[in-house]
């Protein structure tokens with residue numbers, strides 16, 4: 001993206017978030033957006049690409065039906081997701097630009113990630129895995145985004161390829177804060193997240209802290225390079241068993257540097273896990289940063 005384009009995007013983004021184009025008291029409504037094609041189906045409604053009429057700025061609009069939220073007793077979870085996401089401003093975190101609601105629906109106006117789900121990029125790659133430089137670049141961006149979350153006392157808790165989107169310039173955008181929490185020093189486990197990405201302390205329903213995300217980044221990197229997560233098994237019990245005993249192995253093609261990094265993240269106890277700054281500075285990640 002050229003500097004001029006970057007400025008333009010920034011300017012339009014500011015207009016939308018500050019309501020500058022309309023004045024600060026402006027109340028957004030669906031009439032301000034021209035709805036385009038469907039991007040996907042969410043739990044409580046649909047996601048569409050849309051154009052803000054006055055600025056022409058492309059966004060994604062996620063519509064949530066209030067009745068469905070109430071029926072699933074997810075009011076608090078949805079409000080927490082909105083609350084958390086509206087405060088996070090980082091280049092690798094999907095921006096919630098603004099939101100509004102009417103009698104039946106909540107509309108979330110979010111940054112448009114033209115590349116779609118990272119999961120699809122992974123499955124469409126040759127052999128279902130990413131080449132080393134791409135995996136290293138991605139893991140740096142995820143580590144940077146998650147480090148920012150932790151600095152703002154937010155634990156994501158559900159990092160996986162399905163919850164990461166790709167922007168039009170190829171940068172990653174961490175999304176789906178549905179399971180994230182404001183992090184006190186320690187929390188007691190509530191069962192959530194994908195089995196394959198659960199750390200041992202969550203499997204054992206013990207207290208956990210921000211380093212659950214460090215573990216997930218280790219699983220993510222393994223999946224980037226191997227094409228499947230390290231503890232994937234036939235049944236749920238077997239997956240749990242493999243997680244708590246750290247029963248994993250690397251195929252021959254995984255480079256030594258990446259093995260070293262994954263092993264430093266997939267450690268049984270939280271204190272042993274490499275810091276996120278350590279991930280960004282790891283020699284295997286660093287060697288691809290200028291590439």
Ligand SMILES: Nc1ncnc2c1ncn2[C@@H]1O[C@H](COP(=O)(O)OP(=O)(O)OP(=O)(O)O)[C@@H](O)[C@H]1O
Pocket residue numbers: 039040041042043044047060062094110111112113114116117165176178
């Ligand atoms: N900002 C966006 N830009 C591009 N595509 C998007 C965007 N937001 C969502 N999508 C697409 O719409 C799909 C559904 O959205 P999303 O995952 O946010 O819904 P959800 O309610 O969280 O569903 P689930 O939790 O089941 O994934 C995504 O998988 C993605 O393909």
